[in-house]
Amino acid sequence: MTAEIISVGTELLLGQIVDTHAPTMARILAECGIGCQRRTTVGDNLGRLTATIRESLDRADVVVLIGGLGPTMDDLTRDGIAGALGESLVREEGYVNELRAWFEKRGLPFSENNARQGDRPESGQFIDNPNGTAPGLLVQKEGKTVIALPGPKGEFNPMAKGTVREFLERLGGGVIHSRVLRVVGMGESYVESLLVDLMQADEPTVAPYAHTGEVHLRLTARGATKAEAEAKLEPVHAEIARRLGANLFGTDDTSLEQSVIETLRLRKQTVGTAESMTGGQLAARFTNVPGSSEAFLGGIVSYHVDVKVASLHVPADLLERVGPVSPEVAEKMAAGAREILNVDWALSITGNAGPASDIDHKPVGLVYIGIAGPDGVEVREEKYRGVREDIQRRAGQTALGWLREKLG
Template structure:
């Protein structure tokens, strides 16, 4: 069964609010086996709303409209439904009484404008709204299902959960759609995709690459007659992917790289300290965003100036004068200084040029040196990251976390010395 989602509101088109409702609904529809092939956003214009509804109903088995059910003149979803169905709008007596009681309980008299929320196409049914004034709409027309729900999330979510999704689930016969996302680091999207090209051709389950900042994701989606069968199909595809790219997979679904780093440090009983220059504390922020990180993270030094690199981390003045703040020897000394002066097992040092200015032909914007140190060795890697200042900073912390993850997982920093 296919359904299209139509989000209604000029404020969405102007970018004044973000449409979180449609994203939430798409995920919930997949859970009950409903395919969503298209989502449309349309402004508060009756003819354009009607056109969007008509086109959706020509393609799909049903449509869910979000927004446009309030009391103002630009709330036009009721009128659009009536236009499509060729029916007059009628006052729903039970909803009218509910609205009157709602306003009376607050010491207010309902106005005609407020009462128009109780209007519906003649053959449509109201969907109760326990958290607001505007009821939703449900209709079956020409063999198609039509739903309309108000836009405020605190009203939309419970109404969709309790009234829309159960009705749709009855039509799927238990069929489900399940997805799992594999998260990779240390490999580019094109290289990863090339190694999985035959698997990407699979139709069920499907395997789709998704480029993310500092990561590559592969989404596995299975359509099946039961949740257990869907999970089995996903597991088989995941196994095939891991056989080829397992070395680069660090997590699944919402798992972040900092989460797995903290977990590996806890399991190894090892601590961490960081020294940051160009990232300005971002690495420490990401680590301390993980619950339980206090078990392993001792702290960090934001040594933006050369004077603090020397005073707090023990970076030799001769290194700074000879090689500069952005250099392999400085990153090495920062990592070792963080580890030795803060008393941790692992130390990380990051120094670079985040931009947009400060680059030279020898040291361009985006150049970052990352040092990783433990009692066995110190390793320094360099990268030239593309992007604006915020992107360079994020990519630098991502690469630092990836190097640390590899070192902890493989038993020591000396493992990073291998090509």
């Protein structure tokens, strides 16, 4: 069974509002065993909306519309559905009377355009909206299903996750379940080269997605129940883990910093940071992990050379001789942080994130990462492309991935 989602509203087309409802609806459909094949945004134009609904009904079994159910003249979803189905709108006078009473009870004027919220296609029925005045719509005709939901978040979410989800679970008769595997230290093309045969299989599907400093692999399978779908994922997950080894660090929402903190906890070890170019971002990532104080003791942001000297004991003559963006300084930063913070492991980052070359003419993207541990200090040179934020993020990813590798 397939579905399409149509988001209605000129404000969406103009970028004045970000559409967060369509992704939510797509996830609900998938979890109910109904695959969303297309998402479309249409402005407040009746001709284009009607044509879009008609085209979606030609392709999909289920069409979900979001928005355009209010009382004003530019709320056209009811009209569009009726036009696409070749039906007229009928008015539920009982609902209009209830709506009028609702307004009167609150001392609010009832303008007649509010009565439009009591209109529905001839073959349709209302979906109760407990948090607003515009009911949703459900139409089932000639093997097709049309669902329309209001746009306000406080109305859409309870309806989509409640009544509508229950209906879709019965309609879909199964689930589509996904699991995301998170990979560090490998590029997308290399990961793909290791998994070509698995990616060519019909089920479970394996799809790679590149993120800054990571590659995500989405595994997806269908089943009559979630447990059945998950059982189909297990052997593929195990095979991917075998091929990627330690580069596969987590699933779903597990972050790289969570993985590192958990490993440190198990080993009863601690970590600290010394940062220049990243300005405390690496420390912030550690502190975003609940309970990280068991393993992360603190960090020193030494953006200026004077702070590198005063707080990390980097020799001033070394800074004058080689400059702050150098392997020697990264080494001294890591060693200083390990001693001063009294931790088992210390990570240091110094580099040039741009947008221009620094005073020592070091190119944008040149980064040195240091790691000080029980066996001494090591430094890596990295060269990244991208804007400043990307370079900073990648440096943090490399530092975390390297520490995770050291921890085993």
